[in-house]
Amino acid sequence: MATGEGWLLLTNDDGIEAPGFEMLVKALHAAGHPIVTFAPKSNHSAAGMRIQLGSPMPLRERHDLIEAWGLKGDAPVRLFELDGTPCDTMIVALDGGLARVAPDIVPRLVVSGVNLGPNLSQDAYHSGTMGAAREAGLYGMPAIASSFTSFETEGMERAVEATVMLVERVLPLLPKVAVNLCRPNVDMDADHVNPWPHEALEHAWAEDSIGAVVTAFQHGELMLNLNVGPDWDGSWSSTRLGTRWYRNAVRFEDAGEGEVATFRIGAASIDHSVVMNGDCDAVDAGSASLSSLPTWPATHPFALEEALLAQALRAGEDGWPLWLNRQP
Template sequence: MVQARGWLLLTNDDGIEAIGFELLVKALHEAGYPLAVLAPSGNHSATGMRINLMKPMAFRARDDLTEAWGLNPHETPVHLFELDGTPCDTMIVALDGGLNHLVPGVHPQLVVSGVNLGPNLSQDAYHSGTMGAAREAGLYGVPAIAASFTSFDPEGMERAVDATLEAVAKAVTVLPLRAQNLGRPHGALDTGYFTSWPKSGADERWVVDPEAALLSAFANGDVMLNVNAPGTWNGEWATTRLGVRWYRNAVHFGDTTEGSTATFTIGAASVDHAAVPSGDCDAVEEGKASLSCLAVWPQSHPFALDEDLLAHGLERTVDGWPRWLING
C-alpha cells in the first residue's frame, strides 16, 4: 500500500488505556494518519526523562484495543504495542531499533506524545513524562509534539484532542515524510543554528533566514512543540514561551501513631501564577491553546539552540501560530 502520509509514532505517560490517548488515537486514525503506537502499559505521570537501565521490559501487542476502539487497520494502518517502561523508555526502544523490529519498514515522520490529563506548563517541563518522551524523540533526531489537556477532569478533553490534531496537521505539512535525522547518523550537523556559547555572536546563516533555521531545527529534532489546551478552548491559538507558576502547599504530612512510619504525599497543591509576556500559563487562562517552541538540548550543550534564534520562535501570525511553522 502506498502511503499518502508519513507514519506518526505515538506514546504518552498516562498509559496506553488512558482516555486522552484513546481519543487521540481514534481521531488521528479517523483523519487518515498511519499510526505506530508504543506506549507505557501503566501510568508513568511526572516521571520526566526517567529510564530503566539493564532491566528487561516486556512488550505486548494490543490488538484487543484495535477492536475495542473501532479502528480499521485494513483501511488505514495502525499498530498498537505497550511496554512495561516509562515514556522515555518507549521512545528509546522504538527509535533505537525496536520499531523496525516490531513493524519492519516503518519510519516515523513525527512523534506525538499525549494527550496528557493535566497541564504541562511552566516548570512542568522538568517533571512531565509526556514532555520527556517528546524530548527523548528529539535527542534521537525526530521532530516531536507533546500535547496536554490543562484540566485533571477528563470532561471536555476532546477540545485538547482537536487542538492536537490542528498542530499535527500544521507540522506534517512542513516536514518530510520520513524523519531525515533519525538516529543522528551524521552526528553533529553543521546547522548554523546552534549556540556559539561560550563565544558571543550569532551565526550569520540563521540571521539571514531565521524562519528557515527554526524549521530545520524542528525537522532535525533540536526543537520540539508543546501544546496545552483548556476545556474552555475558544478555538484561538497563542505562540508562547514557558510561563511562571508556583506550586504552593504541595506536601501533605500523614498522621502517625507510635511505632508507625511517617508519610509524605506530594500533590494537590495550590497554584500561584505570575503573568509574563507570551507565557503559556497566560494563554491558557485566556481560553487559548498554547503552542510553545522549546529547545530540546539543555542550555550550554553544544547542540542548544541559539537563544536569539529561539526568540524569533515567538513571532506569530495573525491567527496566533508560530510564523516559522506556517511560512515553512
C-alpha cells in the same frame, strides 16, 4: 484524507488505555494518518525523563484495542505497549525496537499525549508526556507534546481536536521519513547549531531565521508543547513557559511503625504570576498555548541560540508560531 503520509509514532505517560490516548489514536486514524504506538503499559504521570536501566521491559502488541476502539479505516495502525516509562518507550522504539518488530515502519513525527492535566511552566521538568517528546528529540525526531489542562475528561475532545490540527500543520514541513533519526550525521556547522565559544559577527541563520527554526524542529533540536483547556475558544497563542507556583505541596501524615514521618506530595493550591506571552496566561485567556521549546540543555552544542529561540517564539497574525506558516 492523509493517506500516504509518513507514520506517526504515538506515546503518552498516562498509559496506553488512557482516555486521551484512545481519543487521539481514533482521531488521527479517522483523519487517515498511519499510526504506530509505543505507549507505556500503565500510568507513569510525572515520570519526567526517568528510564529503567537494566530492567527487562516486555513489549506486547494490542490487537484487542484495534477492535475495541473501532479502528476500521483504511490507514494502517499498529498498537504496541511497553512495560516501561514514557522515555523508555521512545528509547526502545527509536533505538532498534520498532525496526525489530515492525521493520517496514519508519516514523515521521512523534506525538506524546493527549495528557490528562496541564503541562505548563515548570511542569516541563516533571512531565512524562514532555519527557517522552524530549527524548524523541534527543534521537533526532521532530516531536509534539500535548496536554488537556483539566484533570477531568469532560471537554477533552477539544484538546484532541487541537492536537490533530497541530499535527496537520507541521506535517507539510517534514519529509516523509525523519531526516535525523538516531543522528546518523552530526553537523556541528549547521546554521541553527550554537557556535559558542566562537563569537560570530552575525548569526549564520540571519538571512533565513524561519528556515533555521524549521530545520531545528526537523532535526529534533526544537519541540512543541501544546496545552488546551476545557474553555478553549478556538484561538492560538505562541507562548513561552510561564510562572506556576505549587503551594503547600507536601502533606504530613501519621508515621507508621519504625518510620520517622510520612509525607505525600500534592499541591493544595496552584497560582501563577502574570508573564507576557506565558503559557499559563494564554490558557487562562481561553487560547491554545503552543510553546516552541529547546530540546537540549542551554550549554549543549545543539541548544538553540537565544536569538534563534526568540525567532521561534514569534507569533503570526493568527497567533500560531510564525515559523509554522512557512510554505514547504
